[in-house]
Amino acid sequence: MIVITAPTSTIGRHLVTDLLDRGAALRLVARDPSRIAPGIRERVEIVVGSHRDAAVIDRACDGARAVFWLAPGDGAEPSPEAAFVDFTRPACEAFVRHGVERVVGISALGRGTPMATRAGLVTASLAMDDLIAASGVAYRAVVCPSFMHNLLRHVRAIKEQGRFFLMSDPELKVPTVATRDIAATAARLLLDDGWKGSGEVACLGPEDLSPTEMAEIISDVLGTEVGYQQIPGAALKDRLMGFGTTAPMAQAMVDMFDAKNQGMDNAAPRTAESTTPTTFRQWCEEVLKPAVAA
Template identity: 80%
Template sequence: MIVLTAPTSTIGRLLVDDLLDRGAPLRLVARDPSRLAPEVRERAELIEGSHGDAAVIDRACDGAETVFWLAPDNPAATNAETVYVDFTRPACEAFARHGVKRVVGISALGRGTPMAGRAGTVTASLAMNDLIAASGVAYRAVSCPSFMHNLLRQVGAIKEQGMFFLMADPDLKNPTVATRDIAATAARLLLDDSWKGSGQVACLGPEDLSPNEMARIISEVLGTEIGYRQIPGAALKERMTGFGMTDAMAQAMVDMFDAKNQGLDNAEPRTAESTTPTTFRQWCEEVLKPAVTA
């Protein structure tokens, strides 16, 4: 039995479909199972509730061999450690109590870098990895740079202003990854019962691109000039708190982007295993362009 947390998330939906297509027995933990497609609800076992709830995750882990773990965003949290470490603690106790053999989690790059201890949400995510590994299960952190998918939050700005805005240095080349490739990596690990111990599997996409290069590709795909503008951390923080994010979580996001500008995501060596297939241009053609032209 494979337990999937966050099955209605961007990654979780892809993972559910992939594993069901392969005939894997799934148990899905969802706050609102009605958000799952009817055919998914018919083919998987469902547990309603938050996977951060000790009673819920305890039921989910009973009889499970493998768990997919994804800590959900919580912009109202008092700090990033609450989102990652405190939320995950009941699950680690359940893993040990029920003898779960393997856990695959979604995390960030940066372990072993000088920036890892001051990278906001990344720092908390790496602490979550340590907590899971200490529970005694075999653990693989699928470690990712920024998601291509995050640009969908900028569809309005791209359509109305012909621009997108990030904190990233305009000329700094960084890896980015498609969520479909993250889900494919997670599925492979969840179906493989041969690995042991703890470690990470990086998903780096096929290329490193700067925001200016991304703007050029977006322009070519959309057939109209799209520009990029770097925004300072203070302005980003003000924008996030204006949307209701707590001051601490907004600062954790700013700290993360500061660390990325200092090379956090560039420290992981690119290998054949860490190079995932979906290019940024392909993602723009298949995902961003339909969203912008809708």
């Protein structure tokens, strides 16, 4: 039995489908089971509730051999430590109590870099990894740069203003990754019972691109001019807080992008194992273009 947390997330949806296609027995932890497609619901067990809840994650881990762990990093949390480390503590206790053999978690690039101790959400994610590893369970953190999927938050700006807005240095070439490729890596690890101990597996798209280059590709795919505009950290923080994000979580987002602009995402070497297949152009054609057209 494999437990999947956040099964309706952008990674979780791909992961559930990948694992079911390979014949895995799954138990999904979901606050709202109605968000799970009917064709999926009839093929899995469901534990209703938040995986932050000690009783919920305890029920989910009973009899499980492996767990996929994704802390959502909710912007309403009082701090990044609460969002990642405190969120994960009940799960670590459940892993030990029920003898879970393997845990695969989603985390961030940055370990070992000078920026990692002051990188906001990334720093908290790495502390979460340390907490899980300290429980004694075999653990692999799937560490990622920014998701291509994040650009879907900018569909309206692309349609109405012909541009997208980030804190990222416009000329800094960095990796990005498609969520379906993250899910494929997680599926491989969850089904492989040959690894032990703790460690990281990086997921890097096949190319490094700057936001300026991304805008050029988006323009070509959409057939219309799309530009990129860098915004200052203070403006991003104000915007996030306007959407209900707490001040510490908004600052943690700003700190993360500051660290990324200093090259944090470029520290992991691209190897055959870490390179994922989906190019940014392919993602734009298959995901962004239909979203803009909708």
